[in-house]
Amino acid sequence: MVLEPLGALAMNHPDILIIGGGIIGLACALRLTREGLSVEILEKGEPARGATWAAAGMLAPLTEAADGGPFFEACRQARDAWPSWIDEITGRKGRAIELDTSGTLVVAFSEDELEVVEELTHAARRLGEPVEEIDAAEAYRLVPDLAPEMKRAILLAGEHRVDNRAVARALTAAVEREGVQIRRYSAVDHLELRGDAVCVVGDSWRREADRILLTAGAWSARVGGVGFLPIRPVRGQILRIDGVQWSWDGVVRCGELYAVRRGADALLVGATVEEVGYSDHATSAGLAELARFVDHAFPSLSGRRVGDLWSGLRPGTPDGRPILDEMLDGRILLAVGHYRNGILLAPWTAEKVADRLLGRTPSLPSEFSLGRFQAIRD
Numbered sequence: 001m002v003l004e005p006l007g008a009l010a011m012n013h014p015d016i017l018i019i020g021g022g023i024i025g026l027a028c029a030l031r032l033t034r035e036g037l038s039v040e041i042l043e044k045g046e047p048a049r050g051a052t053w054a055a056a057g058m059l060a061p062l063t064e065a066a067d068g069g070p071f072f073e074a075c076r077q078a079r080d081a082w083p084s085w086i087d088e089i090t091g092r093k094g095r096a097i098e099l100d101t102s103g104t105l106v107v108a109f110s111e112d113e114l115e116v117v118e119e120l121t122h123a124a125r126r127l128g129e130p131v132e133e134i135d136a137a138e139a140y141r142l143v144p145d146l147a148p149e150m151k152r153a154i155l156l157a158g159e160h161r162v163d164n165r166a167v168a169r170a171l172t173a174a175v176e177r178e179g180v181q182i183r184r185y186s187a188v189d190h191l192e193l194r195g196d197a198v199c200v201v202g203d204s205w206r207r208e209a210d211r212i213l214l215t216a217g218a219w220s221a222r223v224g225g226v227g228f229l230p231i232r233p234v235r236g237q238i239l240r241i242d243g244v245q246w247s248w249d250g251v252v253r254c255g256e257l258y259a260v261r262r263g264a265d266a267l268l269v270g271a272t273v274e275e276v277g278y279s280d281h282a283t284s285a286g287l288a289e290l291a292r293f294v295d296h297a298f299p300s301l302s303g304r305r306v307g308d309l310w311s312g313l314r315p316g317t318p319d320g321r322p323i324l325d326e327m328l329d330g331r332i333l334l335a336v337g338h339y340r341n342g343i344l345l346a347p348w349t350a351e352k353v354a355d356r357l358l359g360r361t362p363s364l365p366s367e368f369s370l371g372r373f374q375a376i377r378d
Ligand SMILES: Cc1cc2nc3c(=O)[nH]c(=O)nc-3n(C[C@H](O)[C@H](O)[C@H](O)COP(=O)(O)OP(=O)(O)OC[C@H]3O[C@@H](n4cnc5c(N)ncnc54)[C@H](O)[C@@H]3O)c2cc1C
Pocket: 019, 020, 021, 022, 023, 024, 025, 042, 043, 044, 045, 046, 047, 048, 049, 050, 051, 052, 053, 054, 055, 056, 057, 058, 059, 186, 187, 188, 189, 215, 216, 217, 218, 219, 220, 223, 235, 236, 237, 238, 270, 271, 311, 312, 313, 314, 315, 336, 337, 338, 339, 340, 341, 342, 343, 344, 345
């Protein structure tokens, strides 16, 4: 089936047309198609090569949402959904994709970092998440490259990690196996109404559907016809160091930055947080910031081989939480703005969207509505 040229009438159209084939769009597509809806994805490039590909893959409800509340609960539910979601994606039992549940070591060398450890310890106790003091000898045994004179280390056993690139590949394959058409290199320019249907318009084509689901990540506010949508790109850069031999398989956090194991011997060190608009390339300044962190937290790694440096655009919102909402009597749904937690929140988002579209819930969770930004709009 080809995209209809501009001006042609749509002879058939899917129940749901998804704009953007990142982890959020793909997760929703898989869920909706398995629930019996016909789904199609319009993707401006290759699927899952946006923020989904750039991410570190941490599944970290506590460190990302230590204030608690509905956002933390959503993140916790999402984390708990991951093991079975991997089985759903791969169609195989028993974690065919690497999902590491060792946890996250949070270490401190400075006073500021000690405060972070203290705050996370309190938050974990308050929210009923596991937290354990790790003595220095054990921390250095697990992570021999830690800088000397560490002041404190804790283990947050509920903060996990997954290989997000393996998930991206498997999810794309699963969606296509289900018969969902992913129309690559089909950038959506704007949306229009045509009677009861919504029309999605590209440079020389248009496509109609009963409903549209917008999941275009950091680019969501650039799709015309959607109206007010406070999404902005927030660049993050990650450095990969190769040849790291630790007995620790989990994540190490220190202050605002982290190191995440990947594969047999790689370590992802990230990430910068930069407000530079849609400029999505890696920079020498980003490399320098991450190299300073390596010197600070893991100085004996500073001579190791740099395997890669990359960047991606997080879909930021004013409060760092996603927007799940609907407009035009439910003809346009929004699942955007997952900022630092879109990998974590993908299975949760797909469930909420499916529950709404299949009428199992009367609305999307109100805590994540667009209306919370009304004051900015006015
Ligand atoms: C450096 C970095 C580290 C991160 N680490 C983590 C982490 O450890 N854990 C975690 O949970 N999250 C992490 N994130 C955040 C996570 O990657 C994002 O929240 C998540 O990928 C958002 O998914 P998405 O599908 O909304 O966006 P994307 O993955 O960016 O996908 C959006 C898709 O929409 C397509 N698109 C855009 N505009 C159009 C258009 N007009 N027409 C058609 N298609 C369009 C794009 O090409 C893209 O494929 C990180 C992000 C970065 C950058």
